[in-house]
Amino acid sequence: MTSIDQNALAQVFINARTHNAWTDKNVSDEKLRELYELMHYAPTSMNCQPLRILFLRSSEAKERLRAALMPGNQEKTMNSPVVAVLGYDTKFYEHLPRMFAHNKDAKSLFEGKPEHIQTTAFRNSAIQGGYFILAARALGLDVGPMSGFNNAVVDAEFWPEGNIKSNFLCNLGYGDASVLFPRSERFKFDEVCEIL
Template sequence: MQITTEQLFDHARTHNAWLPREVPDALLQRLYDLMKWGPTSANCSPTRIVFVKSPAAKARLLPCLMEGNRAKTEAAPVTAILGMDMAFYEKLPQLFPHNPEARRWFEGNPELIQTTALRNGSLQGGYFILAARALGLDCGPMSGFDAAAVDAAFWGGTTVRTNFLCNLGYGDASQLFPRGPRLPFDEACRIE
């Protein structure tokens, strides 16, 4: 499969309307198997994902969303809840075995845990979107939800906290909004 920058960036769009086409579980597994290879600091890999597909799971999720996000999420074949495991460092002996002391960097340091989980979980979220696009899926990442309610409904009793949501499926291109502008290089960057 030839993947192009057009597929990943230039022509890719944030979708809000979805075609009634199923996303197979095997494709979701492949999506995770691609995104997991993106780098994170000390290979900490804090992202945990719930793929919301069933009507029962959607019924738990929809009340957690702002009104403007409910219809598009209900119509999406899948909504991924991308969470951050705030105890990610417990997996460092498995994920970063060449440094047995790495776990200790985080013990008793909630500020470092929060910063590391958010930074690396967000990096993994970007990898998630690129992997989805590479596999031919359209994405609708979003904020606009009650994180505490999502946490209670899907991560209750765990150390995982929600970072963001991403609707997945096959977007209805006829319903796309005009593409929003981006800052030009000279306004966003400098070379020193």
């Protein structure tokens, strides 16, 4: 495997920013499908794929989210072309006979083990969520991922059956770069890394 070119690295990592303001440009259904088709190659343990996504585009759908948002997140979320609600299915293991077919006992490793289910679902949906952000940027979309919301309110509103839990939100669209904050400092390698 070889490195991708510098332009691609810049688009996905170096020049990419978290956006809080959006242009009027629409995000099509086709683009959302393309985004999913790219991100669904994310690695997950036992190919468990617990991520579930709701794409909120209509004003009515986004209004259902408003009460769960911290005040500072309301305007940018209501104004974004699409809000992705990324959650995780705590019954992911029911699909292991299909998704991890070479191990016929895979489902039994989770049955009756709520702590193991929760840890696995949350961790792997977060991995998939990271790929979601990278895939969106690779496809020319800007993102505004956030945690500033009440998970219980979101879950009750959008997944009342109880087995799917929200992880994070991600505004999607074409950002207005004219109102970006200056980039915040990042840790240097030697501050947070060790090679042993």
